[in-house]
Amino acid sequence: MNKQAIFHITDIPYTYAIDENTLAVRLKAAKGDLKNCDIYYKDRYDWVNPFNINSMDLKKSDSLFDYYETSLQIDENRYRYYFKLEDREGNICYYNERGLHEELIKPYEQNCFQFPYLNTADIHKVPAWAKEGIVYQIFPDRFCNGDKNNDPEGTLPWGEEVSTTTMFGGDLQGIIDKLDYLQELGINIAYLTPIFLSTTNHKYNTCDYYQVDPSFGDVKKAKELVEKCHAMGIRVIFDAVFNHSGSDFFAFKDVIENGEKSKYKDWFFIKSYPVDTEKINYITFSNNVDTMPKLNTHNPEVKEYLLKVAEYWIKEVGIDGWRLDVCDEVDHAFWREFRKVVKAANPEALIIGEIMHESTSWMRGDQMDGFMNYPLRELLLDFFARGRITGQKFQEELAYVSSLYTDEVNSCLFNLIGSHDTARFLTDSKEDINKLKLAAAFQYTYIGLPYIYYGDEIGMVGENDPFCRRCMIWDESKQNVELLSFFKKLNALRKTEKVLVYGDYKDLSSNKNMLIYKRTLGNEEILVILNNGSEFSELSLESTEGKYVDLLNDKEISISNTIKVNGNDMKILKKI
């Protein structure tokens, strides 16, 4: 037994409450090392009755580890447990709070791992609606110009080439005008990048957190948008830029004007006075972005100010949640307060962090519900677009990434393949539409929320900022309508096939060019085969015999020994 590979801790994500009466338990071991993994458990105050025993399930494997899981239920919700591990050579180890032992000291209750009490207050439940969500990200200046009267000075004709400073007049009325399009597409969450008063086209340098930028509309128009979305079953997420303000935010302007005498001087991190936006003698977002002074979210006044903003848009305008810009550079203490305020304003509000890296310290249920899953995006690019990794490696890395979070968090990740901060997928895939389709098929058949960056669904291309922010193409003759109808199909499937939302995910035998996996929920089963190679492939898969319906063309097929999949093609097969 590789003893150094064995790991468990009585903390998230290795132990956590699933619901009021159920405790999830995980353990990892060296890949292929164990034959059996059992958990012995009972009430922490019970010194009399024998332990209950669960056999733990091998749920997934990465390149180094196997991950075992089970869930426990006992009457009093106070858990004491240890593990019995058996490797493939028959060696047995017991694992408790004091480590690995060939034999356990009696009484076995001693030195057990303990989950002292499952308190309902500590259960992380994401909003139920979010799990069934399909996200559509809108960059408002570039989506649709619905009101020519509010176009900012210098607005360019729709569709001209973009630069970092160009404005195109897209606005909230434009989004309202296109709600039929969104509904027909089949998404149910609209995430808008910032819409508050700001000098730039992206509006990540906020001037006024309470005002909609007049070139986009006003608060009334925002309400109208939200109401109309809700009437169509679409939820609306706004973008909270709380790491920094704009340099024309009233408080920063006051510091510029009044220097050390400003009562707002501790709202920012000023290095010296007078404040100078050319020398940039204050902390900013990223590398000295003078227009984005970092906010001191540790300052109670700043905290109060921003939390009121968070509450205002939920209560006043009815938005369904916040996406949190650069939230990993803001303190955890702030986000804990933020969660309380937001969930008090609307217990069903969703909180999604923009964190591009490992996110464990934000994902314990006390801060965000989920995050923008950039690690998955990297894998999708590496496998489908860049051809850098095999299908097997893809599954292994995916298993590792998901092993870092609870099932609840994993069910609530925004599984993007691109955003306003990245090149478009189709550009990374050298405009190979099939690769985009394969990646999208994965998004829609995996755990977490499928996510479309506006325009990807009609085949838009573009390198990173500014070219990934081109104007949405509304001229149908210039849209890839076959791709669009493929996305519509996927959206429809995601809605009708709950197994794609709630089912277990199991890699079957992904290989160099293929992802082969199964989603199961109760008796339902969907088998997915994504052939990323250019060659036709005939697969023989164990225990996949049976009748299926191909959900992409509604044809029935029967699998006896082998399944055939064309190069750069896919099967999404539902067992019947």
Next chain:
Amino acid sequence: MNKQAIFHITDIPYTYAIDENTLAVRLKAAKGDLKNCDIYYKDRYDWVNPFNINSMDLKKSDSLFDYYETSLQIDENRYRYYFKLEDREGNICYYNERGLHEELIKPYEQNCFQFPYLNTADIHKVPAWAKEGIVYQIFPDRFCNGDKNNDPEGTLPWGEEVSTTTMFGGDLQGIIDKLDYLQELGINIAYLTPIFLSTTNHKYNTCDYYQVDPSFGDVKKAKELVEKCHAMGIRVIFDAVFNHSGSDFFAFKDVIENGEKSKYKDWFFIKSYPVDTEKINYITFSNNVDTMPKLNTHNPEVKEYLLKVAEYWIKEVGIDGWRLDVCDEVDHAFWREFRKVVKAANPEALIIGEIMHESTSWMRGDQMDGFMNYPLRELLLDFFARGRITGQKFQEELAYVSSLYTDEVNSCLFNLIGSHDTARFLTDSKEDINKLKLAAAFQYTYIGLPYIYYGDEIGMVGENDPFCRRCMIWDESKQNVELLSFFKKLNALRKTEKVLVYGDYKDLSSNKNMLIYKRTLGNEEILVILNNGSEFSELSLESTEGKYVDLLNDKEISISNTIKVNGNDMKILKKI
């Protein structure tokens, strides 16, 4: 390289802020596997400059792992890093967010681990005074009867044999009367088990959180105690029993009386009505302890009530902190609120959890400062009192336990060898005073707060409750005065030798019967040798040559090749 043994995560305790400008980083690897462990780091937005490089230090080892540590400082406090590992055969591995690699893909910045921003709000600082603390635990009914007028009915003569229900009339005046004793002993933190109105001698079933039990005194007397302690440099910690109340707590009485109509019915977990203290149809502490109904700390009214209690005793009476009874069965959300209220009432207040097991989920800096270190107690018993483990195993298990927490938490643990909930150490050691001395010497020369359970210092014995709660022996002829003077000596050393408080701890070559370790702080160095065997031992230790003063007898000794230590004896040697 044992790849499965390599572990790092960008979360506590593997990455955390030490202060406003310093990030601590840890990594574990298989014991003895690595020759070198380097960290490459720089600003997360810096794509231009080369990485800085730190060589990580091997800090400690348990039975399976080596633990490497370093601390990083960069200007902007936004960290990006990866590791370069070299094993003893010269194999090299790079370790970043996407795992272990034989070669890194360029640019190396890609896929780095990220600590996005070191925010001051997230730094866990325990009160500075606590680190230099020496705790004395008092069980008030059994410490000293200073006021005969408030003796409860049925008070027994001091020193008679105890039962679970006997009362002896100990009180706050008694503690005040013995402050000279405590000061002479040399402790500087008095921790009192509960003193609030309650029917039992232990008072863990609270009737009124605002009233001192009249058999102990009143609020005025509590204030007098705290003031007199403070005047003598002694801090006072009270016991917060917030997991459950007493069954005669006003709210529970109301539920008994008014059943489902009681406005306090959701303050508890009632299974059916009417509430019946014989059938016990409500959730209690432990196994159906009818007098201790569990409080619903998720209920905002309960939360508000208890948090006001927490604040009251700090603001009104001036206590210096709380020890939290059964805090591991109360929700994390409650303790986060509790921390805010307590630290707002007094930023220097100390919060110590009673958690007898792995405590990681409470020790992230958002809840408690430290905990009662029962895992260390088990090790001290197993090695010194029970002879169950070797010195080497002791060091390995100690290394494992301390690897679970940040240095800040480790510096703030209550390192007890006994309490009112355990047998006394001297009973477990079969009344071998030498074993108690050795264990105490370890407490005083290790990281964290030495802790005396009243009476241990004069040689009191007793099995678990009720016998560990016997009356304090004040008759000097019945005290072990030699032991008492040994404890006085240890207390004095802990105060004069800051290296014992703040120094690094390094196991040298502990073996079957011996603990041999070094504390170092700057140029200061203390070498400790605890011989748990019955035989005289002559040790040869590498690089310990030099002149020392034996701090236990102030004699100078010179070590050339070997050091001699008698059986069941010790050396605490300061390098001069």
